[in-house]
Amino acid sequence: xxxxxxxxxxxxxxxxxxxxxxxxxxxxxxxxxxxxxxxxxxxxxxxxxxxxxxxxxxxxxxxxxxxxxxxxxxxxxxxxxxxxxxxxxxxxxxxxxxxxxxxxxxxxxxxxxxxxxxxxxxxxxxxxxxxxxxxxxxxxxxxxxxxxxxxxxxxxxxxxxxxxxxxxxxxxxxxxxxxxxxxxxxxxxxxxxxxxxxxxxxxxxxxxxxxxxxxxxxxxxxxxxxxxxxxxxxxxxxxxxxxxxxxxxxxxxxxxxxxxxxxxxxxxxxxxxxxxxxxxxxxxxxxxxxxxxxxxxxxxxxxxxxxxxxxxxxxxxxxxxxxxxxxxxxxxxxxxxxxxxxxxxxxxxxxxxxxxxxxxxxxxxxxxxxxxxxxxxxxxxxxxxxxxxxxxxxxxxxxxxxxxxxxxxxxxxxxxxxxxxxxxxxxxxxxxxxxxxxxxxxxxxxxxxxxxxxxxxxxxxxxxxxxxxxxxxxxxxxxxxxxxxxxxxxxxxxxxxxxxxxxxxxxxxxxxxxxxxxxxxxxxxxxxxxxxxxxxxxxxxxxxxxxxxxxxxxxxxxxxxxxxxxxxxxxxxxxxxxxxxxxxxxxxxxxxxxxxxxxxxxxxxxxxxxxxxxxxxxxxxxxxxxxxxxxxxxxxxxxxxxxxxxxxxxxxxxxxxxxxxxxxxxxxxxxxxxxxxxxxxxxxxxxxxxxxxxxxxxxxxxxxxxxxxxxxxxxxx
Amino acid sequence: xxxxxxxxxxxxxxxxxxxxxxxxxxxxxxxxxxxxxxxxxxxxxxxxxxxxxxxxxxxxxxxxxxxxxxxxxxxxxxxxxxxxxxxxxxxxxxxxxxxxxxxxxxxxxxxxxxxxxxxxxxxxxxxxxxxxxxxxxxxxxxxxxxxxxxxxxxxx
Numbered sequence: 113x114x115x116x117x118x119x120x121x122x123x124x125x126x127x128x129x130x131x132x133x134x135x136x137x138x139x140x141x142x143x144x145x146x147x148x149x150x151x152x153x154x155x156x157x158x159x160x161x162x163x164x165x166x167x168x169x170x171x172x173x174x175x176x177x178x179x180x181x182x183x184x185x186x187x188x189x190x191x192x193x194x195x196x197x198x199x200x201x202x203x204x205x206x207x208x209x210x211x212x213x214x215x216x217x218x219x220x221x222x223x224x225x226x227x228x229x230x231x232x233x234x235x236x237x238x239x240x241x242x243x244x245x246x247x248x249x250x251x252x253x254x255x256x257x258x259x260x261x262x263x264x265x266x267x268x269x270x271x272x273x274x275x276x277x278x279x280x281x282x283x284x285x286x287x288x289x290x291x292x293x294x295x296x297x298x299x300x301x302x303x304x305x306x307x308x309x310x311x312x313x314x315x316x317x318x319x320x321x322x323x324x325x326x327x328x329x330x331x332x333x334x335x336x337x338x339x340x341x342x343x344x345x346x347x348x349x350x351x352x353x354x355x356x357x358x359x360x361x362x363x364x365x366x367x368x369x370x371x372x373x374x375x376x377x378x379x380x381x382x383x384x385x386x387x388x389x390x391x392x393x394x395x396x397x398x399x400x401x402x403x404x405x406x407x408x409x410x411x412x413x414x415x416x417x418x419x420x421x422x423x424x425x426x427x428x429x430x431x432x433x434x435x436x437x438x439x440x441x442x443x444x445x446x447x448x449x450x451x452x453x454x455x456x457x458x459x460x461x462x463x464x465x466x467x468x469x470x471x472x473x474x475x476x477x478x479x480x481x482x483x484x485x486x487x488x489x490x491x492x493x494x495x496x497x498x499x500x501x502x503x504x505x506x507x508x509x510x511x512x513x514x515x516x517x518x519x520x521x522x523x524x525x526x527x528x529x530x531x532x533x534x535x536x537x538x539x540x541x542x543x544x545x546x547x548x549x550x551x552x553x554x555x556x557x558x559x560x561x562x563x564x565x566x567x568x569x570x571x572x573x574x575x576x577x578x579x580x581x582x583x584x585x586x587x588x589x590x591x592x593x594x595x596x597x598x599x600x601x602x603x604x605x606x607x608x609x610x611x612x613x614x615x616x617x618x619x620x621x622x623x624x625x626x627x628x629x630x631x632x633x634x635x636x637x638x639x640x641x642x643x644x645x646x647x648x649x650x651x652x653x654x655x656x657x658x659x660x661x662x663x664x665x666x667x668x669x670x671x672x673x674x675x676x677x678x679x680x681x682x683x684x685x686x687x688x689x690x691x692x693x694x695x696x697x698x699x700x701x702x703x704x705x706x707x708x709x710x711x712x713x714x715x716x717x718x719x720x721x722x723x724x725x726x727x728x729x730x731x732x733x734x735x736x737x738x739x740x741x742x743x744x745x746x747x748x749x750x751x752x753x754x755x756x757x758x759x760x761x762x763x764x765x766x767x768x769x770x771x772x773x774x775x776x777x778x779x780x781x782x783x784x785x786x787x788x789x790x791x792x793x794x795x796x797x798x799x800x801x802x803x804x805x806x807x808x809x810x811x812x813x814x815x816x817x818x819x820x821x822x823x824x825x826x827x828x829x
Numbered sequence: 830x831x832x833x834x835x836x837x838x839x840x841x842x843x844x845x846x847x848x849x850x851x852x853x854x855x856x857x858x859x860x861x862x863x864x865x866x867x868x869x870x871x872x873x874x875x876x877x878x879x880x881x882x883x884x885x886x887x888x889x890x891x892x893x894x895x896x897x898x899x900x901x902x903x904x905x906x907x908x909x910x911x912x913x914x915x916x917x918x919x920x921x922x923x924x925x926x927x928x929x930x931x932x933x934x935x936x937x938x939x940x941x942x943x944x945x946x947x948x949x950x951x952x953x954x955x956x957x958x959x960x961x962x963x964x965x966x967x968x969x970x971x972x973x974x975x976x977x978x979x980x981x982x983x984x985x
Contacts, residue, residue, distance in 0.1 A: 319926030322862020743963025
């Protein structure tokens with residue numbers, strides 16, 4: 113039984129909402145570990161307003177995280193409804209406006225990222241539900257002139273010992289006049305009715321009847337649509353514009369210059385797009401005119417030959433390597449990747465003299481609001497963001513520079529009309545903010561008994577944090593922690609270990625992409641440990657086990673995946689298995705992939721994924737995220753690569769940057785390893801193991817090592 | 830003036846016949862359930878039925894719709910009772926949901942033509958519809974479930 117102490121002054125407000133219902137707003141003692149965030153808010157307590165109960169019995173949960181498929185519109189309402197004892201059939205959701213009271217309790221700003229929505233909301237939403245429940249009980253007690261201690265709640269109603277009943281809707285108005293509780297008592301987990309159950313998602317209905325509203329669907333009175341001609345090279349600037357043809361095309365209202373290029377504003381998307389394509393722009397190409405990824409990777413290979421900034425150093429890896437019985441060196445390379453959300457970027461803006469209203473699917477409300485305020489010239493509080501559903505996010509919609517929001521504000525400002533900027537698929541793919549390309553040079557050795565004695569990882573790649581408001585996370589380190597996460601905490605028992613980082617300075621805008629640094633460190637480390645196993649002539653699963661003796665949670669998921677996949681059981685001819693294990697975002701995942709290779713083509717038949725994410729809320733959503741994470745990662749491992757020649761991106765759309773399709777999709781089996789540990793994330797942890805499990809399976813099938821993604825058998829060694 | 834029917838309602842519109850059907854549905858008729866994903870018939874998010882056939886509305890000019898009957902996701906059923914919608918709910922298929930209109934419209938043609946599709950039939954019919962969230966395993970299960978519902982008379 114956990115009890116949260118709250119003082120009266122911690123309650124911000126509660127008021128009768130417009131519907132005549134109860135809107136409970138309360139301060140909850142923040143779980144904040146961010147001193148800076150506390151400083152900004154001037155208080156150790158963060159305000160939250162999470163629930164509204166109508167006289168019509170509707171319970172609306174206000175969700176402070178963006179729904180991009182990961183299930184927050186279900187999991188967070190579950191937490192609140194659990195403590196409220198709401199009737200789940202009456203529970204709905206609404207996206208929160210931008211307001212500090214909806215800040216992430218740990219990150220200190222309104223953000224959806226880091227696979228943190230559910231664990232960070234775990235107490236926040238339960239407390240809000242419990243506080244609401246206490247006030248409903250108090251209202252019923254007053255009406256019945258009863259002792260609140262004799263009352264109970266059940267499925268959206270308060271009951272007394274004679275089973276006399278008042279529904280929450282009936283009590284809503286009276287409850288709004290009750291004094292908020294000084295403290296709330298949370299349920300014993302044994303009493304949970306919703307938490308821990310595979311409750312069906314609340315948002316399915318609107319997503320299968322055409323009613324769901326994504327950013328691209330937003331339409332406001334008088335709103336026009338804009339399509340922007342952006343620079344073909346990241347360093348390019350407009351030299352001259354010839355819009356004489358475009359200007360006279362049907363539906364075109366305005367053609368305006370904005371910092372990112374030239375915006376064509378028209379009555380409809382299609383008119384804007386056709387006219388945009390007809391605008392002729394001469395560009396000053398700038399310093400990236402000759403940029404090529406093949407030359408860049410060559411430079412990375414050169415850089416990896418010299419020591420980088422030390423991230424971790426245990427023992428003496430060089431001396432141990434010199435004495436190793438056998439050694440091996442491998443260079444792993446991964447390309448730039450696009451997030452490629454199904455819904456291309458878009459942002460609608462209604463900019464007035466004293467207000468700026470924005471409708472978009474964003475993961476980064478606080479930062480976007482500040483950036484929009486700056487671009488519009490209005491103070492922060494005059495800017496409001498309506499967060500729509502996101503047709504995928506994967507990190508792209510949390511841009512530290514708020515590129516797509518700032519641009520839309522500039523277009524609205526220059527055009528002087530409410531406008532929705534819509535990016536074409538090509539615009540979206542060519543618009544930057546990619547997962548950075550990386551090179552990992554690893555050298556390692558085993559002793560005469562086959563035990564690994566030395567490992568040195570040298571990473572070369574661009575920093576995500578550098579030059580952003582998050583640069584402070586690099587302070588005093590000299591390297592970007594997001595570049596090395598997943599290798600700096602290598603769990604294997606290797607006495608002599610070095611991790612070094614080279615930060616490459618390249619003008620390609622880069623950003624977090626589902627699982628961030630783990631998306632490449634998981635690949636390199638889990639492939640290399642497999643290479644060491646082969647060097648030691650050991651089974652790759654058995655080789656890992658003793659090296660993880662001090663990491664029981666790694667071991668448990670590894671064992672679970674191996675067992676469920678039938679690791680040692682025979683397979684059809686030509687099929688082989690590969691295994692990988694990785695810790696990311698508070699959760700442990702292991703995967704076994706089964707593949708075959710025919711005519712140089714890799715086919716993934718089956719993936720078994722086991723996760724330990726600590727206490728969990730909805731196992732149905734966990735399964736979906738593991739399935740989706742594996743498919744997302746398999747798409748990258750098998751098919752995806754962004755390349756530049758002469759400064760220009762070579763890929764444009766799904767035909768040149770493919771996504772896994774139904775006919776290529778493996779059978780996926782997911783398992784939860786039960787644990788009583790702290791909750792971890794689930795959106796990202798299912799990604800890192802897929803590429804190495806597939807690559808290791810390819811080795812088992814063919815004897816060829818995959819050291820470069822996407823997998824091409826012609827490049828295997 | 831182009832005349833056609835959308836979800837059993839007659840429509841007469843004065844639009845450029847080269848405009849893709851997708852944008853007319855979304856912008857002129859406010860039927861935003863049909864989605865834009867690629868603009869080149871690569872992803873299937875814009876799939877609608879044109880005289881009963883699944884077409885990619887992002888590359889179908891309005892001239893092709895003249896005199897035809899179009900069904901969009903909004904017209905699949907009035908109340909979520911299409912067997913596929915019921916199966917989609919039972920299997921908790923959608924994640925972000927953006928591609929799901931197109932997935933459903935492709936699957937609806939498959940089931941009408943082939944009430945008991947095999948996995949290979951599903952591959953063939955659904956491979957043109959991309960889902961970035963990776964809901965394919967659930968889409969497959971849901972199509973089988975809907976087929977079973979129809980076979981056992983469980984569907985309206």
